[in-house]
Amino acid sequence: MMKLRDTSELEKYRKTHLERRDAGRRWISLCVGTGCIATGAGRVAAALRRELEKANLKDVQVKETGCPGFCERGPLMVIHPQGILYQNVKPENAADIVKRTLKGGEVIPELVYVDPSTDQRVELEKDIPFYSKQKRLILSNNPLVDPTSVEDYFAIGGYAALGKVLNGMTPAQVIDEIKRAGLRGRGGAGFPTGVKWETTRRAHGRVKYVVCNADEGDPGAFMNRSVLEGNPHSVLEGMMIGAFAIGAREGYIYVRNEYPLAVKNATLAVQQARELGLLGTNILGSRFDFDINIVRGAGAFVCGEETALMASIEGKKGVPRQRPPFPSEEGLWGRPTNINNVETWANVPLIINKGAEWYSTIGSPSSKGTKIFALVGKIRNTGLVEVPLGTKLSDIIYGIGGGVPGDRKLKAVQCGGPSGGMISAEHIDVPVDYEGLKKYGAMMGSGGLVVMDDSTCMVDIAKYFLKFLLEESCGKCTTCREGIERMLELVTKITEGKATMEDLGLLEELATIVQESTMCGLGNTAPNPVLTTLRYFRPEYEEHIKQKRCQAGVCRALITYWIDPKKCTGCGACAKKCPEGAITGRKKEAHTIDAKKCIRCGVCQTTCKFGAVWRR
Amino acid sequence: MQMGETGVRERRALRPPEEPAESRIDEIIEKYGGERRWLINILFEIQTEYRYLPRKALEYLSQRMDIPLIDIFGIATFYKAFTLQPRGQHTVTVCLGTACHVRGSTDVLEELQRELRVRPGQTTPDQEFSLETVNCLGCCAQGPMVVVDEEYHGQMTPAKVKPLLSAASKKV
Numbered sequence: 001m002m003k004l005r006d007t008s009e010l011e012k013y014r015k016t017h018l019e020r021r022d023a024g025r026r027w028i029s030l031c032v033g034t035g036c037i038a039t040g041a042g043r044v045a046a047a048l049r050r051e052l053e054k055a056n057l058k059d060v061q062v063k064e065t066g067c068p069g070f071c072e073r074g075p076l077m078v079i080h081p082q083g084i085l086y087q088n089v090k091p092e093n094a095a096d097i098v099k100r101t102l103k104g105g106e107v108i109p110e111l112v113y114v115d116p117s118t119d120q121r122v123e124l125e126k127d128i129p130f131y132s133k134q135k136r137l138i139l140s141n142n143p144l145v146d147p148t149s150v151e152d153y154f155a156i157g158g159y160a161a162l163g164k165v166l167n168g169m170t171p172a173q174v175i176d177e178i179k180r181a182g183l184r185g186r187g188g189a190g191f192p193t194g195v196k197w198e199t200t201r202r203a204h205g206r207v208k209y210v211v212c213n214a215d216e217g218d219p220g221a222f223m224n225r226s227v228l229e230g231n232p233h234s235v236l237e238g239m240m241i242g243a244f245a246i247g248a249r250e251g252y253i254y255v256r257n258e259y260p261l262a263v264k265n266a267t268l269a270v271q272q273a274r275e276l277g278l279l280g281t282n283i284l285g286s287r288f289d290f291d292i293n294i295v296r297g298a299g300a301f302v303c304g305e306e307t308a309l310m311a312s313i314e315g316k317k318g319v320p321r322q323r324p325p326f327p328s329e330e331g332l333w334g335r336p337t338n339i340n341n342v343e344t345w346a347n348v349p350l351i352i353n354k355g356a357e358w359y360s361t362i363g364s365p366s367s368k369g370t371k372i373f374a375l376v377g378k379i380r381n382t383g384l385v386e387v388p389l390g391t392k393l394s395d396i397i398y399g400i401g402g403g404v405p406g407d408r409k410l411k412a413v414q415c416g417g418p419s420g421g422m423i424s425a426e427h428i429d430v431p432v433d434y435e436g437l438k439k440y441g442a443m444m445g446s447g448g449l450v451v452m453d454d455s456t457c458m459v460d461i462a463k464y465f466l467k468f469l470l471e472e473s474c475g476k477c478t479t480c481r482e483g484i485e486r487m488l489e490l491v492t493k494i495t496e497g498k499a500t501m502e503d504l505g506l507l508e509e510l511a512t513i514v515q516e517s518t519m520c521g522l523g524n525t526a527p528n529p530v531l532t533t534l535r536y537f538r539p540e541y542e543e544h545i546k547q548k549r550c551q552a553g554v555c556r557a558l559i560t561y562w563i564d565p566k567k568c569t570g571c572g573a574c575a576k577k578c579p580e581g582a583i584t585g586r587k588k589e590a591h592t593i594d595a596k597k598c599i600r601c602g603v604c605q606t607t608c609k610f611g612a613v614w615r616r
Numbered sequence: 617m618q619m620g621e622t623g624v625r626e627r628r629a630l631r632p633p634e635e636p637a638e639s640r641i642d643e644i645i646e647k648y649g650g651e652r653r654w655l656i657n658i659l660f661e662i663q664t665e666y667r668y669l670p671r672k673a674l675e676y677l678s679q680r681m682d683i684p685l686i687d688i689f690g691i692a693t694f695y696k697a698f699t700l701q702p703r704g705q706h707t708v709t710v711c712l713g714t715a716c717h718v719r720g721s722t723d724v725l726e727e728l729q730r731e732l733r734v735r736p737g738q739t740t741p742d743q744e745f746s747l748e749t750v751n752c753l754g755c756c757a758q759g760p761m762v763v764v765d766e767e768y769h770g771q772m773t774p775a776k777v778k779p780l781l782s783a784a785s786k787k788v
Binding site for chain 2: 034035037038071072074216217219221222226257258259260295296297298299301312313315316318374376377378383414450452464465468474602603606607
């Protein structure tokens with residue numbers, strides 16, 4: 001690769017790559033993000049290449065791209081230029097796709113999406129309600145680029161924003177643009193990005209750093225993974241622009257260890273940018289020097305907290321420290337440091353390219369732009385969803401997500417990971433932005449939306465999060481370390497039917513104390529799952545305590561399994577599977593479960609083909 | 617919990633963990649210029665080499681890099697990705713993220729515990745399987761998710777556990 005010496009060379013480089021591409025050419029965009037890989041996208045790609053070779057269709061390119069978001073239907077494939085979407089593609093389908101669609105020009109009906117609400121087949125990607133109801137500014141690029149190809153990024157207009165900045169904008173102008181756009185941090189707290197940049201720029205000292213937080217620890221959130229994995233150059237470009245505005249010469253991307261593909265693609269992108277001279281010294285002849293290092297996390301949730309993250313980059317234990325001083329004053333190795341997360345950085349080139357005025361027309365009065373949400377749990381269309389901030393939660397859940405599957409009822413939506421909270425079904429019309437969610441005790445967090453139906457027990461969920469946080473607490477503050485453990489004890493007592501109403505009072509008191517007396521974000525927000533479930537689902541807690549009943553049938557100590565003698569055929573399948581040998585009965589006669597031996601693992605229920613095992 | 621009698625695996629001969637070679641550790645330190653800030657990466661590479669962090673390797677590292685052994689142990693035990701116990705031939709990781717949890721990952725984990733007769737963080741006595749849990753892999757759409765070595769398996773159920781383990785057993 002040649003080094004680009006100035007912005008005119010950058011544009012020339014783009015032009016030569018665009019000229020090589022014919023707009024009407026045929027190509028296939030195949031998602032090979034971690035989600036689709038899990039459902040066999042790698043094998044689909046290989047099969048497709050084999051079949052294309054066999055059919056001698058050399059002009060059709062198979063592009064292995066990042067995640068377009070519709071993970072539920074993976075492996076996903078879009079055939080261009082028509083834009084036909086095939087879902088749940090298997091390697092066996094490859095021959096058919098080549099023969100019928102690419103050669104014959106026919107759409108294969110079995111592979112297209114069927115809208116469950118209308119039972120209509122939808123052939124084109126753009127017509128699928130899941131996509132058509134979104135506003136995809138960031139995610140829309142994922143299926144267009146091969147994350148390992150910098151040329152692809154150039155072809156969609158990549159690094160034009162960097163060129164614009166280095167070709168005449170001053171740092172103050174860049175900061176002003178970001179401020180006027182109204183961009184706020186996408187990592188959770190929603191701090192205005194431009195203000196943060198300005199503070200770091202103004203901070204004393206010559207050595208400054210920029211950091212990209214890709215330690216997306218919130219379970220149920222994977223938008224940062226998808227962006228860094230699917231379009232790493234967009235994050236690099238954002239960081240370059242930020243570093244220029246702030247006056248930093250070194251940047252770090254801190255990626256969690258659980259995202260190996262993101263680490264790989266980001267590392268490659270940095271190498272490519274260095275080869276092109278977009279990282280290094282005197283970038284594009286502007287006398288701006290900047291380089292990026294990739295640091296891999298090692299599996300600690302607390303490292304998503306900015307001060308812990310910086311400690312980890314320094315090669316230490318990821319333990320948070322007291323703020324102030326904020327990182328913008330004293331960060332990495334005591335120098336002013338600006339930390340933003342992946343999605344925030346990815347928004348920067350967009351703002352520079354299209355302007356602050358355009359950007360600020362999207363979103364709600366207080367929260368501008370779009371936000372990517374991870375829609376997961378008990379929802380029909382699981383995946384990544386990008387909508388303008390301020391969109392009603394109900395539009396996301398029903399309009400895009402397709403609602404709860406089966407004939408179950410929506411119970412609540414958990415927002416913002418372990419530190420977030422519940423939005424109960426009755427408040428489903430809340431506009432999703434930083435302030436809207438806060439009003440109901442939840443928070444945006446990184447944007448995970450875990451949908452729960454009536455088979456989810458709220459006390460169990462509170463227990464789940466407490467367990468999670470207990471494991472992840474770094475142990476520095478007593479109230480966090482001990483407080484979470486005591487809260488977990490109390491909640492466990494409730495799920496076992498051993499608690500009294502006084503315990504509930506104690507739980508609430510403890511939650512408030514932990515909230516008020518811990519140092520970092522993890523501890524401050526640790527009681528949120530308990531407090532918000534209590535706020536909206538107190539009767540459920542009381543039912544566990546007073547009636548010793550778990551309506552959702554989740555809390556093991558409060559449920560029993562029994563076999564319906566009318567339905568049981570006596571096949572013995574459950575008895576064979578039961579790990580405790582608790583099921584007995586003669587062949588071809590109804591079996592019974594010994595409640596004393598039963599550990600309520602539910603294996604018998606999943607084994608029974610006749611629906612004879614019940615839970616109550 | 618009492619373990620059932622349904623283990624699928626035959627016992628294999630105990631394979632002694634490899635003795636760490638000082639020259640290999642020197643190479644790793646060299647690669648990072650011996651800089652303290654790359655300690656976590658250095659530990660990662662040592663772990664890749666031996667599938668765990670051998671005590672001897674850490675002692676040598678402490679001496680070579682002039683970092684107190686207690687600090688190295690502090691880091692090795694703080695981060696979940698590191699283990700001081702030899703890992704098995706295959707690592708089975710169960711995702712316990714929220715999305716997987718509401719879709720029944722606990723049942724999958726319990727079935728794995730029954731089959732392998734170990735708890736999360738432990739390795740079977742024949743050194744074949746290590747059982748691990750993780751808080752989220754970010755493939756929530758396909759949950760419950762189980763990763764065997766580097767292969768992802770989505771939509772897991774307790775019933776799929778046994779075939780998954782025997783398939784892994786055949787691969788070396």
